[in-house]
Amino acid sequence: MTKKEIARLCGISRITLDRVLNDRPGVSEAKRKEVLSFLEKHGYRENRIAQSLVRGESRSFGIIVFDLNNSFYAQMVNAFQQAAQEAGYVSYIMLSNKNPEMEQVLLEDLLARQVDGIVLNSAVKGPDYGGYLLNQGPPILSVMNRISPEVPFLGFDEYASMRELTAYAASQGFRRFYYVCPPLARKETSNMDSLLRRRQGFEDEIALISGAWERTIDSPDFSMQLTEALKAESERPCILCTSDIYAVEIHRALMNEKFESPRDYAIAGYDNIPMLHSFSPRLTTVSLNIAELGREAARLLANARKGQPLPKERLMAHTLMKMDTL
């Protein structure tokens, strides 16, 4: 049932009806009551599509992430969606599967749907893309992976966090380091900004540790390689993984060979994924407040609608979780 129909049935004009619906003055009490009771009875639902068209805003945000099976993104999207909702925006969520062409298609779709803001966890980087994004109308916020310096970015200080972790390991006396990051093997083909920054943090810190030795493992059979390596180690080594999932897998593989942490080796993960709660020994890791990032993204976009431009860069807090294994 449209406003026109209701107005006709109530014997008033569309604008009067509007005034009642929006609780605005310009209508007598008697009529207001009458209309209200009519609406009560027959029900009326506004058509947001028509509203969007005339208002030039859709009260919606879009968010593009790789996928939702990764609990890290799921948490982010969850928090984002929630905060957006509280601010009065609904969310389109779109999954790019790290596919640049797909990302492009999704972006165009969001734009065509006149969203009021976009959060983009991009698989693409570079100034060309950045320039394009800047010229599309609604504010676009890149998260996790930087796209180019001009594109507003919200993420974590991954460089600093990895330096801290490395420094902590050194302070515990470790000098032999294994750095595990399988995705690095594909670093030329995808946007690995955040992983590269972690890597840089590790390297810069290692350079300051006298007598430090390091080996990077970026192949898919990292577990096997480490098993071999451990057998040859005389000194207790420290294994730094760029994600908890690698750490968990390595721990299991080494356990099969009767290696135990922290007895025979130290190991740390990254991300503080939920399953660590039910993992023993308790894994030392870096916790990123991803939910807070999701909320902040929604806040920034909502504020952007109110005239406050997106910050060029905003870094959220991280925490070193010193547990049993390092």
Added chain:
Amino acid sequence: MTKKEIARLCGISRITLDRVLNDRPGVSEAKRKEVLSFLEKHGYRENRIAQSLVRGESRSFGIIVFDLNNSFYAQMVNAFQQAAQEAGYVSYIMLSNKNPEMEQVLLEDLLARQVDGIVLNSAVKGPDYGGYLLNQGPPILSVMNRISPEVPFLGFDEYASMRELTAYAASQGFRRFYYVCPPLARKETSNMDSLLRRRQGFEDEIALISGAWERTIDSPDFSMQLTEALKAESERPCILCTSDIYAVEIHRALMNEKFESPRDYAIAGYDNIPMLHSFSPRLTTVSLNIAELGREAARLLANARKGQPLPKERLMAHTLMKMDTL
């Protein structure tokens, strides 16, 4: 840039432009080429809002789930979103946090946005709600939790799966059963359709097992209760949990007391959550093909738009994963 502007700049009418854009006849080759090259240069993006308004369809689906932190829902939403996208629909995802009022608000919002179909994992049940849902315009598909018999439903045969699991335990010689389902304590206040069906499957099967004994545990301190219970057991008992997360927690609690599975007790979970891959011993559980359910939901909704009504009930496959612990 709107069609009107482009048409004016190209010196043609809006409709001619339309014909070029949609590759329809009624325009000379020369003009078509000319217009195409203009579009190439200046770029044009359709306005889906305006399209939706005039076409009366938005090419979008809505999906309401409890939250995305639960990987079960995250997987479902992921698959749904993907399949919807392939069928040409974008998805609004909304989080109700199991809050019925919130669910209502979100539903109204989706309806106001003229979505073409809705997937609803509802926290509410009953024929009143069912009747309301049936009268809202776009097809609404309930998933996981039945709402009322009239509302199309897509889920799993949870009753049968739990009977199978129980029967399997009995075939392994177990006669003493603990059934763990903490949410059951709130069964009056929320839509627990699926948990109740599992429960019924368990009960019906137990009734067939001669000499079977069972105790249901539905309090939040289930771990402690089971620890106490185990200490008093003489016979090796079987613990059936309605979710892997309980099983994992119980296993950890019992391990602290030096109880080991399967040596001292059998235990099974439900859901086959991802973290089981890195859990040892390998937990016996029931695997629900949740991704397939998500995809099927999108397919059903897309077909509904083509005139094929939603089925009243469709059950997806489940698999008993017989592993180490039972």
Added chain:
DNA sequence: GTGAAAGCGCTAACAC
């Protein structure tokens, strides 16, 4: 082949 006109449901500016 091309174009004009009407209208989707709504809101805003400006009358009466």
Added chain:
DNA sequence: GTGTTAGCGCTTTCAC
């Protein structure tokens, strides 16, 4: 207090 008018950007029907 109440109503009229003119669009938002697009598609569709029908006429030229």
